[in-house]
Amino acid sequence: MKTKLPYSLLANASLTCRGHELHGEGFKLSEEEANQLIAGNPGNAEVIFPLMNGKMLNNSPTFEPQGFVINFGRRTFDEAAAYPKLLEIVRARVKPERDLHTANAGRDRYLRENWWLFLGYRTNIEVYSRTHAKYLACAVNTKFLSFVLLDSKVVPTSSICCLLLDQFSYLAQLRSSFYEVWTEHYASARGRTISYVPSRCFNTFPFIVDDPQEKLEKIGCEFHKACSEQMISQQQGLTDLYNHFHNSNEKDGPITHLRELHEEMDKVVAAAYGWTDLDLRHGFYKIKKDMRYTISKASRNVVHERLLALNHERHEEKVKEGLHDKKLKSSGIRLKAVK
Secondary structure (H helix, E strand, O other): OOOOOOOHHHOOOEEEEEEEEEEHHHEEEEEEHHHHHHHOOHHHOOOOEEOOOOOHHHHHHOOOOOOOEEEOOOOOOHHOOOHHHHHHHOOOOOOHHHHHHOOOOOOHHHHHHOOOOEEOOOOOHHHHHOOOOEEEEEEEOOOOOOOEEEOOEEEEEOOOOOOOOOHHHHHHHHHHHHHHHHHHHHHHHOOOOOEEOOHHHOOOOOOOOOOOHHHHHHHHHHHHHHHHHHHHHHHHHHHHHHHHHOOOOOOOOHHHHHHHHHHHHHHHHHHOOOOOOOOOEEEEEEOOOOEEOOOOOHHHHHHHHHHHHHHHHHHHHHHHOOOOOOOOOOOOOOOOOOO
């Protein structure tokens, strides 16, 4: 029997993007250098920003960037020249590498002729950040998929996936076992890590839309706060936190409390979907090669079946409205066995 694949959903369109692709280590500044440049000319603060990559995101207890970056955005050369010291730095550190790209068309030509600009500048992040203080983000390659809220002033690199959302109701769903089940089926596996592909994992996911968001907001905020407090108190990042969370020998109070909050979060998500009949049976289960504190294998199967059915229902609704091509599937998904 042919297995169904999920469709990309219109409701999720244009909400995700990879971070900026710099293509030039010379854009980066140390904290000391950034502070000196801003002290020498306060106007430089307009194009000097804190920088975050996926490794920092997974390992920092407070998600504090460990460096800065010169970001001219979409400025023309003449506009960038308004920051002469910064342009001088980029000319000295970035341009020599860019000049090595000698082809006369496409990518090489862009890199050479626009040496003061990032190769991949995400305008949608800039536009979103003008009106929002935070955005959701995760490391693209990670052992444990976990979304956090980052300050909109932080410039993410391409090792981070950005969601142009800031509600705790979304965070609750994205850190729930329901979304874990979904990504288990559709993310790319790399040994014991996953590679998060938004077109497969986010664009296809049927988020809760009809239920009042207050309970989701509340539990999402509580779980986020409890995780942050534990990370700061133990000076550990997300990866270390979840290593403890999924360790059956770990029985200390804060970790037990996090598991209880996660169970409650799953129940709130289930109720919001109207699936109060689900027997989630939280506990320690072997998922692929590793032990995880999550819902039972039987409930995982039911959750995936229901989410997939809901994905198809949402798609069919848009087809009837003439907004979707009936044959359009989520691109790039390959079926794989989930044990």
